[in-house]
Amino acid sequence: MNAPDAPALELAGLRKSFGKTEIIRGVDLTIARGERHAIIGPNGAGKSTLFNLITGRYVPTSGSVYLNGQDVSGLAPYKINRLGLSRSFQITNIFPRMTVFENVRCSLLWSKGYRYSFWHMVGRSRDLTEATDAILEQINLTARRDLPAGVLSYAEQRALEIGITMAGGANVIMLDEPTAGMSHSETEYIVNLIRDVTEGKTLVMVEHDMSVVFGLADRISVLVYGEIIATGTPEEVRADPRVQEAYLGAALEAEH
Amino acid sequence: MTDATHNTARSASITFGQFLPWLVSALFLLVMPLIFPSNAALTIMNQMAITIVFALAYNMLLGQGGMLSFGHAVYMGMGGFMAMHIMNWIEFHELPIPLPVLPLLAGLFALGLAMIIGSFSTRKAGTVFAMISLGVGELIAACSVIIVAFFGGEEGVSGDRTYGLPFFGIEFIRQIEVYYLTAAWLMISAVLMYLWSRTPLGRMANAVRDNPERAEFLGYSARWVRFYSFCASGFFAGIAGGLFAINYEIVTEENLNLAQSGMILLVTFLGGAGFFFGPIIGAILFTLLQTVLSLQTEIWQLYLGILFVATVMYFPGGLAGLLMMHTIPLRLGKLHLLFVPYLKMLGPALLCVAGFVGVFEIVFHIRNAAPGDTEMTLFWITFDSHDVLPLAVSIIAALAGFWLARRVVPELSAAWTAANTPDTERLI
Ligand SMILES: Nc1ncnc2c1ncn2[C@@H]1O[C@H](COP(=O)(O)OP(=O)(O)OP(=O)(O)O)[C@@H](O)[C@H]1O
Ligand SMILES: [Mg+2]
Numbered sequence A: 001m002n003a004p005d006a007p008a009l010e011l012a013g014l015r016k017s018f019g020k021t022e023i024i025r026g027v028d029l030t031i032a033r034g035e036r037h038a039i040i041g042p043n044g045a046g047k048s049t050l051f052n053l054i055t056g057r058y059v060p061t062s063g064s065v066y067l068n069g070q071d072v073s074g075l076a077p078y079k080i081n082r083l084g085l086s087r088s089f090q091i092t093n094i095f096p097r098m099t100v101f102e103n104v105r106c107s108l109l110w111s112k113g114y115r116y117s118f119w120h121m122v123g124r125s126r127d128l129t130e131a132t133d134a135i136l137e138q139i140n141l142t143a144r145r146d147l148p149a150g151v152l153s154y155a156e157q158r159a160l161e162i163g164i165t166m167a168g169g170a171n172v173i174m175l176d177e178p179t180a181g182m183s184h185s186e187t188e189y190i191v192n193l194i195r196d197v198t199e200g201k202t203l204v205m206v207e208h209d210m211s212v213v214f215g216l217a218d219r220i221s222v223l224v225y226g227e228i229i230a231t232g233t234p235e236e237v238r239a240d241p242r243v244q245e246a247y248l249g250a251a252l253e254a255e256h
Numbered sequence B: 001m002t003d004a005t006h007n008t009a010r011s012a013s014i015t016f017g018q019f020l021p022w023l024v025s026a027l028f029l030l031v032m033p034l035i036f037p038s039n040a041a042l043t044i045m046n047q048m049a050i051t052i053v054f055a056l057a058y059n060m061l062l063g064q065g066g067m068l069s070f071g072h073a074v075y076m077g078m079g080g081f082m083a084m085h086i087m088n089w090i091e092f093h094e095l096p097i098p099l100p101v102l103p104l105l106a107g108l109f110a111l112g113l114a115m116i117i118g119s120f121s122t123r124k125a126g127t128v129f130a131m132i133s134l135g136v137g138e139l140i141a142a143c144s145v146i147i148v149a150f151f152g153g154e155e156g157v158s159g160d161r162t163y164g165l166p167f168f169g170i171e172f173i174r175q176i177e178v179y180y181l182t183a184a185w186l187m188i189s190a191v192l193m194y195l196w197s198r199t200p201l202g203r204m205a206n207a208v209r210d211n212p213e214r215a216e217f218l219g220y221s222a223r224w225v226r227f228y229s230f231c232a233s234g235f236f237a238g239i240a241g242g243l244f245a246i247n248y249e250i251v252t253e254e255n256l257n258l259a260q261s262g263m264i265l266l267v268t269f270l271g272g273a274g275f276f277f278g279p280i281i282g283a284i285l286f287t288l289l290q291t292v293l294s295l296q297t298e299i300w301q302l303y304l305g306i307l308f309v310a311t312v313m314y315f316p317g318g319l320a321g322l323l324m325m326h327t328i329p330l331r332l333g334k335l336h337l338l339f340v341p342y343l344k345m346l347g348p349a350l351l352c353v354a355g356f357v358g359v360f361e362i363v364f365h366i367r368n369a370a371p372g373d374t375e376m377t378l379f380w381i382t383f384d385s386h387d388v389l390p391l392a393v394s395i396i397a398a399l400a401g402f403w404l405a406r407r408v409v410p411e412l413s414a415a416w417t418a419a420n421t422p423d424t425e426r427l428i
Helices: A047-055 A077-082 A100-109 A126-138 A153-169 A184-197 A210-216 A234-239 A241-255 B001-011 B016-036 B041-066 B073-093 B097-123 B126-146 B175-197 B200-208 B211-214 B222-248 B258-270 B279-298 B300-314 B317-322 B327-331 B336-368 B388-420
Strands: A009-018 A021-031 A036-040 A062-065 A085-087 A172-176 A202-206 A219-224 A229-233 B375-378 B381-384
Touching: A021 A047, A021 A219, A021 A229, A021 B097, A036 A047, A036 A210, A047 A077, A047 A085, A047 A172, A047 A202, A062 B388, A077 A085, A077 B211, A085 A153, A100 A126, A100 A153, A100 B200, A126 A153, A126 A184, A126 B097, A126 B258, A126 B336, A153 A184, A153 A202, A153 B388, A172 A234, A184 B381, A202 B001, A202 B381, A219 A241, A229 A234, A229 A241, B016 B041, B016 B175, B016 B327, B041 B073, B041 B175, B041 B200, B041 B222, B041 B258, B073 B097, B073 B126, B073 B222, B073 B258, B097 B175, B097 B222, B126 B258, B175 B200, B200 B211, B200 B222, B211 B222, B258 B279, B258 B317, B258 B381, B279 B300, B336 B388, B381 B388
Parallel strands: A036 A202, A036 A219, A085 A172, A172 A202
Antiparallel strands: A009 A021, A009 A062, A219 A229, B375 B381
16 A cells, blocks of 8 residues: 555546536646655646645546555545645635644644544643744744734735644645745745755645746646646756747746 | 743643632632522522533534534433433432432433434534534424423423432432532533643634634544534533433423524623633523523513624624723733723613613503503602603613713723723833
């Protein structure tokens, strides 16, 4: 089942239709363990939908998703998460009425082995509190610790989103546009953070900021209109004429 | 500030500050019968304690789990029926069970039922859950007239609590003994329910309430989190039912019908679902209205309804929310700014309320008193309800009070703003 040499993620013939429209039109992709993989593509290409298929939010119309060699297609999100995959959302998805501290602590509970326990007191676990505070320190939100998450600024909520995602220590981390809407310095900080915490882990991310993509990714896939038109190292993808034509040329020009 | 030390202390062990409210509550429960020793007062306090347990249990769903139930009286009622049957078995089959464990058995029975119902009702939150709770509530209420063996038909099930094994020599004949039994169960249940909210499951209940989808991406099945909360809530509701059975020695269909379910929703919302102690306030206030006010006026439910609607409209956080709104002024040391405006508001508000009460009571008396009976007493004044003068005075008082109160509003809101604004020098 959990083959030690299996790739972290493998997508085979993945398809997804909403009604009559096919949004993901046959995606095959293999992402090795420890690889940092970026998925780029124009708006509406289906990047978030692909994330939703991998993480269990949507059930594929056909095709399969393998996590560490195990078929996880159609499993509930919490089951996939327990197998060591964690994701963030393009549209901030946090617990607005709970404090920032509680947001992060909740994301640690399962991975710390508390499961559905009603015989532990969360406040009494020094380990849990310290781990939570360490993450708050990493995402620069210590000063906001006891505020309800709903009152944070947009950039702070984005940082919290990433903190929640990586808190559980999953081996496969998927980030959907982690730097969207952030200022230049915030982006820089977050990119360094992502680089640190994904050390030795598998990272899959959707990102529009090409400097982030080329700075962080080992390999890049280009998704256009529900299909992957190219996969390779940043240099290969940059040089690929189809990519130039379909997407990257325009995007790179827009960058400058 | 002292935040850092506070945090480490919180994570390390239970501090005295956390323990203090419980200690005070326990002492309070201990001395209450010394202050109010009459049997009538004890009955009211027992009723309060039962409602508090039930409301706290209900709030595990509503406030902490985000589940709106229209049928939670089922679990209290079923616990109550079970307790009555056990009470009768004790009497007729000489079961060696002491009375104080009855609430626990009632709780376990309700827990069993909650596990069955919860296994399908907690799959979805929101409207689906609410509708299933309503349907189940209706179903069980209907069963109560069909399955007479368990529900005792219209008369319900009654018994005698004094046949249990003496508990350290206590046979629960005197009301004061029942009071301390009820108070002990109140303390135990409240502490356990509070502790539950501090467990991983209790925390995740909040998370699932806020954002069930995100919780699923953190390894938790929203459905199972809801299920466990639901079972725990059913258990404590059952304990309340057991206490009811012990106090009144009779349980009927009225204890589990939809009216009762609506009552506990109202109590919890009135007190404030957002805070642990909210339902306690709601239960105390409700019981006072139900017992004390109902002796004064037949239309007490009208006042309760008005209070409820006003709370929902103006203070959606309930009375606890209203209280907690004052923590910021308190922390800023500016609470005193509010005293004078509050006092200025008090007079007109009382006048307005008294005026409206006068109107309601006079009209009610005119419409409902026996023919020829025109004499009524209100606020210690006896007058002829068919006279124009009392009605006119009431209307004028209501309008004048309202008008005067309106005039204080700007001052009040200015004071409120000031009390919530930190001094700029202090910030730096
Ligand atoms: N649940 C859904 N039902 C119907 N259509 C959907 C659904 N989710 C996504 N789509 C459609 O699928 C297409 C791809 O959407 P998706 O969000 O995956 O794009 P994306 O590549 O992430 O775009 P962006 O860069 O704007 O985030 C869009 O046309 C969208 O309208
Ligand atoms: Mg997207």
